Amino acid sequence: MNKFGWIIYNGNLPGNKFLDYAEMLHEAAAKQNSHTKIIKNNDLLSEFNTLGLHLISDMELPDYVIFTDKDIYLARQLELLGIPVYNNSIVIETSDDKIATYQILAQHKLPIPKTIVAPKVFYQREDKTLPNLHSIVNTLDFPLIIKEAFGSFGEQVYIIHTMEELESKVSELYGRPFMFQEFVSTSYGKDLRLQVVGNEVVAAMKRTAKDDFRANITAGGTMEKYEPSIKAKEIAIQAAKAIGADFCGVDLLFGEDGEYIICEINSNAHIRNLYECTGINAADAIVKHILAQL
Template sequence: MKPNGWIIYNGNLPGNKFLDYAEMIQESATKQGIDMKILKNNALLSLLATDQLGIVQLDKAELPDFVVFADKDIYLARQLELLGITVFNSSKAIEISDDKIASYQYMATHNIPMPKTIVAPKIFTTGNIDHKLVEKAIEQLGLPLIIKEAFGSFGEQVYLLHSLEEIITKIDAIQGKPYLFQQFIPSSYGKDLRLQVVGNQVVAAMERVNINDFRANVTSGGAMSVYTPTKEEAALAVAATKAINADFAGVDLLIGPDDKRLVCEINSNAHIRNLLDCTGINAADYIMEHILGVLS
């Protein structure tokens, strides 16, 4: 008997980008004879009690054999796993990917090439900014440098700053949030590579170029073109994905000095519509094939 599954997406966000991803997965599952139900995360409540561990559903349905978790609701993903349901990607992989600081920590332990990064110490909203700390970051990373908030998507919460004064102003604005300082890679200004990893292979890739912004994201105005990665680039993307224990991910590579590739970010919930529009390759088909292989 073939397994049945759920696809869970965030039901509280505007627009249809997240539902579109879920529908792409569902269509690919249908082509392979797999029944998958699309559910919003806010239609599922995690129930915990002395003698209970379960899911309360607004639209009651039988629990699935597996879940494609197209969201960052880590507590819900973990609840499903505690109930014995296999989740793709796992709650741990999503948790690491969602937190940029954690992502870089895991990459560093696996010797993944990446920009030099300094984690800012936790400062509460009532704390004072230590100028010596910022000066030390500048000494290590140079100017301009990047500040990234630990949590953010689509190239948002990422700032290119050119002076001590700009950095102090930005830190003052984001106090209370975890963030990091990072080396700016001028050779990759407004340009990066997005490689979609599934299992042990890169199934599609594109180059993104933005002439008006240091961020290459399509959401920030970047233009897409088909890209054929080298063996080294593909191996790097796969290694980065495995470093956070993900089954599949969108890996962004920067073009570093001497044409060296550096991992910028790993997105365990990378949207694949732009990749399909650009390359004609539907990563959802590969994702479902991989999932069925793992479950078999």
Template sequence: MNLYGWIIYNGYLPGDKFLDFAQWIQHAAAKQGIETTIYRNSDILNLLSSESLTLLSAQKFTWPDFVVFADKDIYLATQLELMGLQVFNSAKAIAASDDKIASYQLLAANKLPVPKTVIAPKAFHQLNYNPIDDYSEAIRILGYPMIVKEAFGSFGEQVYLIHTKDELAEIIQQLQGRPFMLQEFIAESAGKDVRLQVVGNKVVAAMARYSENDFRANVTTGGKMQFYQPTSAEEQIAVAASKTLGTDFAGVDILHGANDKPIICEINSNAHIRNIFDCTGVDVGDYIITYIQTALK
């Protein structure tokens, strides 16, 4: 079967990371004899009316057998699915992993290990007073230091380490109108985590990340990386987390708490795979393309 696919990335984000991922997947597809075209999300505009659900200038596109959706433009992914395309990852899976609050709720509902978390009450706008008193019980349960994490963010950004009530009041005031949560700080894992790359039902690569000067281990924020051999328990947790959110492939970040207990930090449906290749020599793109071919049979 001769397959043809689209690879879609966000054309508005700065830097080359997102195009690099798209090109990596395109190269992996070419190695397996599959032709693909890379598009920015801004190249493909949705058109809908009571008469049709289509794309603007649809006739200029060669219709694909599949789409690798390396973006978080949920509306575009949904439109493509409604038009009958198989999208990897699905719009629903991308939405679940992009919203960290929704991720933790799904993981907790499935009895998977997550940090103790308190979801901030929703505020629709910036308040004219500081609601710190609403968090008294959360402070008592979580203690200091604690993590404040916005529901939406990437590369370790929108994550804050809070040491005092004054710091917490300041960040709560700053985040009013945005969804965020308070979390226990896993001190044993300060500045370090492990990334497990899941494809289908298997962990195909893993690396440890660590930082000498930041509580976050992300390579983007200055962290370093080294090969990591996950335990079978860690692999089972990573695969279960990916399945819970419905991802076909994902980067699952794991912290280690007391007694080296694995705790899920987050799940990234659009995890970039260059760093893990540089660290481990494993080309995750090959596994993704093989998985897609199997799924389409």
């Protein structure tokens, strides 16, 4: 029996890259004889009361959902209604929170930058209580990285060179969750993106920036097809498994002596750039993996 699926994307975000990702998955599903419907997250309303949970929708409920958004509450509502969701809400929530991601990777003793979490602050106020910045610098040295827990496309990542810059940025971010990290100088302006699906890396590319420590394509980086080493593949797969992802993009930094360091895991990694760079459509592998799980 052929399976019917929903592909959910965020209907509130500008541009068409989010719809494009959904359409790539929709086309991949059709090739594998699975009919899917593309749905905006804002077209589904979650309702619950003393009688249970419901969706305010006239649509037939699917056999599975591919969730390309970060609407965790909607993903969880679908799961509680008994619908398999890929990736599930816990994976999406963990991946979206970089601090939570690094904690789990550290628990699994996987290679990550040395990290210090900024203490929780509940609200903005005139009199700011900053963490012990000298202790942080003594541990990480300059330059160091400040990275917000929530952010995309490298936009919430900052390189800090002096105590004055550090004090200014920490004061600016006061009230938001963020962390301090050692700067991996051996990977300045370059990294690897490996697309993991199930137990394999299906495609990879190297990203390089000319004038930025970040290699994100949206920040002006260029991309080239890359054949990762066995070690790089193993680390990427282990990272995906650590957070429970069925599929994800794993970004690796180049460490010293051929080592690799996990920079980020994206449970909703867009695959268009990867396809244009490598000629490999990761959507085919993602849908095949999901249907096999079902």
